[in-house]
Amino acid sequence: MTLVDLGIPGIGRTAKQLPLMPADEQAGLDPYMATIVGYRKSGLSLNHIIGCPLDCGYCVRHFWGNFDDKSPHLLVPTEQAIDMLITHPGFEPHVTPVQVFNKATDPFLPGVKPHLFQVLTALDERGYTNHILVITRFKITAEDMAVLESLQHLRVTLLLTYSGIRDERIEPIAKSDITLTSLRTAAAHKQRTAVVLYWRPIVPGWNTDPATMAHVLDAGRDADAIVFTGYYHQEANDAYLRSLGVELPFGPDDYHRRKTMSDELDATVVAAWRASGINTPLFRKTSCGVGYAHGAADYNGHWGVPGLCDICPAKQQRRCAAAHTTPTPAALDAVLGRLGFTGVPYRIDEGHIWVSGLTEMQRYPIQHLLGFQIWNVDSPHFDGAHGRSPLGHTIGETDLAAVEAAKAELTLAARYEDD
Ligand code: SF4
Missing domain, CATH: 3.30.70 (Alpha-Beta Plaits)
Incomplete structure (x- = not known):
């Protein structure tokens, strides 16, 4: 299938295919960056495009030596990538949650978006009802929402990353309100598409003053859910941020492969949400917010983890409890x-x-x-x-x-x- 066949508004015949990364450059990639289909906690991830110009200072691409790759490139043609996804041993139609372009680019960049829609359309045409997670901080238009709303089967969730950080050294995109506008557009046009405000990274001193927290929560007023999380504190992004003069509240002894979110910060976030007066439910886990937004139980079984569910709507707790079965x-x-x-x-x-x-x-x-x-x-x-x-x-x-x-x-x- 070609992009022309898709009839995507605003894309169609004039859409430019991204260039393929030359084989010798691909051979030099970190193995993780070169992995086109891989498993993450929130789903089986398809990442056959890498390269991003948005320059978020804390970007995880620092970890794999890819942060300087600013132009999106294909690793394989999109048709081939779709085939790799659906033939992966871990892919189960209707069951496996899937993430598209969640590692090394933004799916709504102009050159990437046609490929996103090509993937979604190809999966939807097969009748798959899998959860699809699309994480972005970039521009979403009413036309984009029309494409997403035209899908018949997939359960698509847009997760709009918005932190309220205003320091352009940390988030250059902060100087515009692109993400806020996208949130409003997505919320205004959603029918079957779920919209989640992805409140991250939350870092003490960067975006934890009461006014910023209240602002972010208000931005999530019309979303289906808000998911909050911390920051990956590792040597590579720490060094980069410090080279820009950005202060971090963590030191070298605090490097860890998991995100940082102290008990105290967790309590601060929950208290701010309770005080905000908004009705949008708050979640600690991505899959919880995604499940809730589609009226489904959490697909990661977090119901079995003590202390996670206290902020979750009672109806959702009943849903997760009913679905939670200890395997034989x-x-x-x-x-x-x-x-x-x-x-x-x-x-x-x-x-x-x-x-x-x-x-x-x-x-x-x-x-x-x-x-x-x-x-x-x-x-x-x-x-x-x-x-x-x-x-x-x-x-x-x-x-x-x-x-x-x-x-x-x-x-x-x-x-x-x-x-
Ligand atoms: S009940 Fe618990 S596991 Fe289920 S969505 Fe809520 S927080 Fe997640």
């Missing part, structure tokens, strides 16, 4: 077998399953296929931290004992290679 060993074995992980040691606990020797990318498809949390004994979750960096959380002795018990039971298996 037979059901788990079947999923492990399907994904090629037969023999991986596991322990089924209340609210989660411990495994050993599986990477994040390998655990997430199990989690999505079962709707149940899959935890690794080598990188455990602790009560209250909710899968975040331990900075600013108190870890109880009971939690440590539970991890040790699980570790003792599971023999460490050889790590499986990422697919």
